[in-house]
Amino acid sequence: MILLIKLSGSGKCADALQRLEQFSLARDQGVAVQAFERVDAAGVYLYVALKDAPDPANVQALEQDLQANDSGAQCVLLEPGLHCAGAAAGHEAHWHYVVETDVRPEAEADFNAWYDTEHMPGLAAVPGTVQAQRYTACFGQPRYYATYDLQTQETFGSPAWLQVRATDWSSRVRPNFVNTSRTMFRRIALQKED
Numbered sequence: 621m622i623l624l625i626k627l628s629g630s631g632k633c634a635d636a637l638q639r640l641e642q643f644s645l646a647r648d649q650g651v652a653v654q655a656f657e658r659v660d661a662a663g664v665y666l667y668v669a670l671k672d673a674p675d676p677a678n679v680q681a682l683e684q685d686l687q688a689n690d691s692g693a694q695c696v697l698l699e700p701g702l703h704c705a706g707a708a709a710g711h712e713a714h715w716h717y718v719v720e721t722d723v724r725p726e727a728e729a730d731f732n733a734w735y736d737t738e739h740m741p742g743l744a745a746v747p748g749t750v751q752a753q754r755y756t757a758c759f760g761q762p763r764y765y766a767t768y769d770l771q772t773q774e775t776f777g778s779p780a781w782l783q784v785r786a787t788d789w790s791s792r793v794r795p796n797f798v799n800t801s802r803t804m805f806r807r808i809a810l811q812k813e814d
Contacts, residue, residue: 621673622698622755624765625666625682628690633664633810636693639685640668656716656805659773663692665718665805673697676759698755698765702736706749706769713750713769716805717776720762727796734793735766742784743768748775762799776804 625636633655652669679695686693723731735754744752748771755765770776784790 621670622700623668623670623674623679624694624696624698624755625668625686626692626694626696627664627666627686628692629662629664632686632690632693633666635689636666636686637810639682653810655808655810657808659804659806664808665716696760696765697758699758701754701756702740702752703754704741704744704752706744706751707747708750708771711750711771713771714807715770715773715776716807717768717770718803718805719764719766719800720803721764721797721800722762723764724796724798727793731764731793731796734789735764738787738789739784739793740766742787743781746775746778746780746784748772748778762801773804773806 623640627633627636637653654667656665656667658664674697676697679697683693683695686695740752740754743749750769750771752769753767755767757763757765768776775781
């Protein structure tokens with residue numbers, strides 16, 4: 621289970637991590653946290669790998685608490701789905717591309733089949749992709765998340781990447797996306813004083 625904490629800036633990371641313990645969401649000191657900063661605007665995504673499924677009320681309480689100092693803060697509980705090792709598996713990923721979307725109900729089966737059999741495996745196979753992962757939000761919207769860890773920002777938009785996005789199946793599925801955002805992030809190190 622992954623707790624995604626969306627913050628408006630990197631200066632709020634330490635506060636958010638301290639509050640995890642307060643809301644019984646990170647009892648174990650060994651909890652893994654990855655941090656990514658938006659490239660296009662202020663904002664940080666913290667991915668917290670939880671050992672157990674938390675009480676949704678605790679997640680909601682954490683979100684409300686964070687919003688006292690960051691009105692845009694959000695907490696999203698994510699269930700991991702398809703994971704694909706990338707062509708550059710084992711290499712360091714400095715970039716993190718995220719697609720968040722809902723899909724029209726009548727196209728959901730086609731959307732999931734496309735993502736799992738063509739789109740995500742195809743993008744994972746692009747040189748420079750370290751890994752690709754799908755998630756489903758346990759509650760709230762958007763429901764679907766796809767993340768791509770990349771060696772370089774140039775991997776995104778490379779001819780091989782664009783070729784995977786230009787299939788007939790992609791053209792049929794993509795118009796059914798709603799409530800969609802696509803964001804590029806760069807990995808950041810968490811500092812004690814953040």
